[in-house]
Amino acid sequence: MDFFDLQDAARRRTNILVVYYVLAVFAIAISVYLVLVAIFNRQSFGFYWDLRLFITVVLSTLAVVGVGTLIRGLQLKQGGQVVAEMLGGSLVDSSSKDISMKRLVNVVEEMALASGTPVPPVYILENEAGINAFAAGFSTGDAVIGVTRGCLDNLNREQLQGVIAHEFSHIINGDMRLNIRLMSVLAGILSIATIGYILLRTAAFSSHRYRRRESRGGREALLFIMLGIALIVVGYVGVFFAKVIKSAVSRQREYLADASAVQFTRNPQGLAGALKVIGGLTSGSKMVSEHAEEASHLFFASGVKSLFSNIMSTHPNLTNRIKVLDPHFNGQFDEVQSTVKMVEEGASSSLVSGDVKLATDSEIVVRSVGSPSSDHVHYASNILQNIPDDVIRAAHEPFSARSVIYCLLLDKNEVVRQRQLDYLKRHCDHGTYSETLNVAKTVELLATELRLPIVEIAISTLRQLSQDQYSAFREHINYMIEADSHINLFEYTLHHVVRRHLDYAFSDKNANVKSIRSLVTVRAECNVLLSALVQAGHSTESERPIVFQAGIENLFGDADSAQYVPEVSLAAVDEALDVLVAVLPKMKRSIVKACVACIVYDQYITVSEAELLRAVADSLGCPIPPIIATDSSL
Structure with missing residues (x-):
């Protein structure tokens, strides 16, 4: 299957999810009807049928589950950022001096440039000692990568690259949108149990008031306690089947993502090594976040334990995954003793400059x-190591990333160039204008093939601008593109990249x-x-x-x-x-x-x-x- 077949398959899985969702809601509605009949019609023997009550229950259940799904869907509408923050993640500073953070950012940028996707923001889950990661979002435009502290402390670069390549496979193959929709569906189904909890607590409070005397109020409280308990049971039965659905949708996608990651890196030992470290680590891939359960299908490895792992686990068995990658694996995990040693990235060969023909x-x-293939990964690594340090530094900071884009748009014609600089001097703050002048000389000497990668790195950083800052930035680059009344190929390209990824980020999401x-x-x-x-x-x-x-x-x-x-x-x-x-x-x-x-x-x-x-x-x-x-x- 190629990319387009995989995208079609993702669409079909979404349609199947809708069918499962409708069936689950209908099953819950029938269960609620049976509970109500059992509690409030105890005088009758045998099966009691009331069409009007049944329709009312079905519509009410549909409304409750639908509202629960809608509320969670609206909460997740902003994309991957919301999921990362919900799981306790904090945005990684791309300009951080910490070697482990620099390595993480470098690997993510390398994978993004190699795959042709924009560089996603990276989140670190500092409170998670287990080894895990996830990709979340509705599209490449709002995708984020999340990595646990355990990943950074226990994996070497080769293993980390395998994990990140696995997550990029989910981004490319269209799995993320389905995964977020699954979170909304689970929240909707769980809302039945939530209502049960509310009824139980309300009834318990009421029964306390009437506990010393027989009264109509006390009997009503008892009925509500029974109803609350029944709804909790019904809700969790619904959740059980929803988890089975989630498992069925997710498990095969993990095998595919593993295979894609190996194709990506041409290094099965990197990914297999990461899985082996998980097997030998005391904390394994366990996630401690209170939201780990509802996001379990997003993770690189199983983040929560399941009572019925054979049918409810969102991930294949760890040993089985490793044996697919390393057929000689004996099933024994070595205990992980210490954290990995960090080293700076090495240098690489220079690139061909000029607008060469390919x-x-x-x-x-x-x-x-x-x-993407391993050749693309090698090429991306070479690109990153040939971008001057001061340009990379500037592209990693929201304040100066704007200056990098301005520099890339400066015209070679001196008259037009001066017109552009005069405009920036009038309309930008002094710091941005000065930074543009500082970086301009370095940017002017860049090899042609470095331009788009620099834009893709800066795009990730520019998402951190405020709405007002972005509006001004957009106005400035429009002027610079149109300054000579002619649009060249690179200006055309930059316009499309900015429009696709930044305009999307600063407008209504997930339309x-x-x-x-x-x-x-x-x-x-x-x-x-x-x-x-x-x-x-x-x-x-x-x-x-x-x-x-x-x-x-x-x-x-x-x-x-x-x-x-x-x-x-x-x-x-x-x-x-x-x-x-x-x-x-x-x-x-x-x-x-x-x-x-x-x-x-x-x-x-x-x-x-x-x-x-x-x-x-x-x-x-x-x-x-x-x-x-x-x-x-x-």
Whole structure:
């Protein structure tokens, strides 16, 4: 299965979850009806049927469970950040001098750059001594990575990389949205038991008032105590079946994430080593957070114990997971004695500078979507080690990350450049303007292929801005892009990256979009997108319609009804992408293939074209790993 098949599978699992949810609610409603009949109709013998009561119970149960689900859903609407904080996580300072934190941030950035996804914020769970981790969010735009203190204290870099690669597999494969919805569903079902607790406490208080005398109030209190206990039992029976559902949905995804992580790193011993350390550690992968149970399906390894582990565990047996990765494992775990030794990251080779051409093949690019390899990890590691320290430092701090973006947009033409700097001097605070001047000289000398990775690192940091700060920042970069009345490839790319990830972060989250099931209905949007890519990647006017036709043929099989759009604005591309992001995953494969065909029509792709292609694909929710130069391209 490729990326698009996995996305389709994730959609189907969501639909199955809805079916299970309805069945669970209906089963709970029947149970509540039987409880009410048993308590309040004790004079009758045999089965008692009251249609009006049954309908009332079903609607009431549906309302209670639905409201419980809705409330938890609204609480989780802000994405992964809410989940991380709920579990006791605190945001890791990317500029921290602590070696273990630096190593963690470096590994996460490496995995993000290698996979073609934005760098997610990283949270540390300081109170968790067990080895565990999670990825949470609705999409790559609001995803976060959470790591326990036990991970940092007991895993070496190779093992930590395996754990993080596993979590990135969940991000890429579309598991996160389903996982958060599962949390909402469980909360809704548990609300029946919560009402039972409320009734029990209320009735207990009332019975205390009437305990010395027989009275109607005392009998009513007793009935409410019985009802409360019954609802608690019914609620937890519902939770039991919900956990079985959660286990069925989650367990196979863990095997797939393990396999994807190994494909990612080409190092099964790293992931297997992490699992072996869990087996030998006293605290294992146990989570102590009070919310660990409801988030158990998010974790890297089983975070809570289950009475019926065979059917209710959200994770496969630890030994079985290890044996899949290491067939020679004997099942014995060595006791973990001490924490790992931290070392600074080493240096790497230099990169080729300039906007070089990369020999590539469109099918290779399409197959790489959502499928990063060890070559991409090595490339990302090389990229990170070649970014100057002062630029990395600036990109890791919210105050100076804005300056890094401004520097990347400074024009090479002195007149335009001065106009941009004058604008920043007038509209930015003195500190931001000074930092821009300080970093500008270093940024100007950067190799071309370092630009987009720096943007992706800075994007994660810029999420920490306030709404007002971001609004001003957005206004400033819009001015700098338009300062010369011409938009180059990198400016085009930066616009899409910022729009996809920062505009999303500072606007209403998790908006539900109705799926589009036919490419025919979005033909006009496809025309706009492909026309824009042709104009961005091919300078010859006479060549553009020919390249456009090649892209359309990849998409629709014929180009008879396609219309090349001679002049396409950024706003038009934005509108087209807003529509196309809602098409089904398998149709996105065709769109991405058509985009690639337009860009690589001449059999080569420049670094700038590769950046644009990856940004557009990312806007469609299809992360393309870095397009790496082959020997023939150098």
